[in-house]
Amino acid sequence: MPPDAESRSAHAIEQCLVPGGRFRIGDASGDGLPADGETPVHPVELDEFEIDATPVTNSQFSRFVDATGYATEAERLGASAVFHLLVDAPTGDIGGPVPRTPWWITVRGADWRRPEGRASSLAGRASHPVVHVTWNDALAYCAWAGRSLPTEAQWEVASRGGLVGATFPWGEEPIDGDDGVWRANVWQGTFPAHNTAADGWIGTAPVRSYAPNGYGLWQTVGNVWEWCADWFAADAYESAPLHDPAGPAQGSERVLRGGSYLCHPSYCNRYRNSARSRNTPDSSMGNAGFRTVSQG
Ligand SMILES: [Ca+2]
Numbered sequence: 001m002p003p004d005a006e007s008r009s010a011h012a013i014e015q016c017l018v019p020g021g022r023f024r025i026g027d028a029s030g031d032g033l034p035a036d037g038e039t040p041v042h043p044v045e046l047d048e049f050e051i052d053a054t055p056v057t058n059s060q061f062s063r064f065v066d067a068t069g070y071a072t073e074a075e076r077l078g079a080s081a082v083f084h085l086l087v088d089a090p091t092g093d094i095g096g097p098v099p100r101t102p103w104w105i106t107v108r109g110a111d112w113r114r115p116e117g118r119a120s121s122l123a124g125r126a127s128h129p130v131v132h133v134t135w136n137d138a139l140a141y142c143a144w145a146g147r148s149l150p151t152e153a154q155w156e157v158a159s160r161g162g163l164v165g166a167t168f169p170w171g172e173e174p175i176d177g178d179d180g181v182w183r184a185n186v187w188q189g190t191f192p193a194h195n196t197a198a199d200g201w202i203g204t205a206p207v208r209s210y211a212p213n214g215y216g217l218w219q220t221v222g223n224v225w226e227w228c229a230d231w232f233a234a235d236a237y238e239s240a241p242l243h244d245p246a247g248p249a250q251g252s253e254r255v256l257r258g259g260s261y262l263c264h265p266s267y268c269n270r271y272r273n274s275a276r277s278r279n280t281p282d283s284s285m286g287n288a289g290f291r292t293v294s295q296g
């Protein structure tokens with residue numbers, strides 16, 4: 001479905017301008033996991049681009065579905081992965097735990113409209129990020145809207161918000177409210193059994209919660225993981241070109257950035273600008289969504 005003027009204007013998400021120039025990306029703090037390949041810190045040169053101020057919301061994604069009749073991969077499969085404390089589904093829909101990550105439960109009937117299972121709905125969550133969308137679903141949205149997924153270099157530069165070498169989009173202040181200010185939606189308590197939700201949210205939060213960064217982006221870290229365009233490789237930085245790097249030519253998993261409401265220092269210390277994760281392009285889960293960039 002070629003993007004036309006109508007679908008372009010239908011992408012009604014505020015834009016943030018990221019100036020072109022030379023930036024440094026990668027983990028300067030030593031907090032990264034070696035297997036994630038967050039180092040070395042290295043320069044990248046990017047052309048100017050515009051990026052969504054927020055992840056794509058449920059209301060925005062529903063405009064795409066209403067216009068196209070698109071069915072997501074989770075809808076076609078008939079199941080998706082829901083965090084165990086959030087499952088809201090008839091007993092017969094609840095499958096087994098996912099191997100190695102038993103806090104993820106395969107739930108029949110879970111999809112973007114019913115994020116916790118068949119007993120759940122989007123009531124009250126129009127402004128929350130859409131979840132249970134695969135990388136392939138995100139690309140289908142982009143094709144309709146005349147948009148692209150950010151490269152992970154674009155994503156990280158945008159998340160840094162103009163700060164140099166900072167751990168978080170806001171700098172180095174603690175995320176956890178030590179100073180009385182909550183800065184992102186992550187996990188408080190004992191993972192994976194008890195979430196105190198001291199930051200206000202046990203699952204997704206509205207996309208404009210907390211405060212935007214220096215470029216005007218909201219919640220790059222925390223809330224939901226965000227799909228990027230690149231294939232993942234732990235050694236991708238070793239051979240990346242300087243100018244507008246687009247990731248490895250091939251791979252089996254796509255990059256995810258920014259961490260989610262499940263992140264916690266003891267389990268997933270990935271609510272940082274430089275943190276990287278990945279999953280296969282047909283995977284969907286209740287803590288991953290996406291934001292888009294203008295096409296170059
Ligand atoms: Ca939270």
Ligand SMILES: [Ca+2]
Pocket residue numbers: 219220221222223224225226257258259
């Ligand atoms: Ca995020």
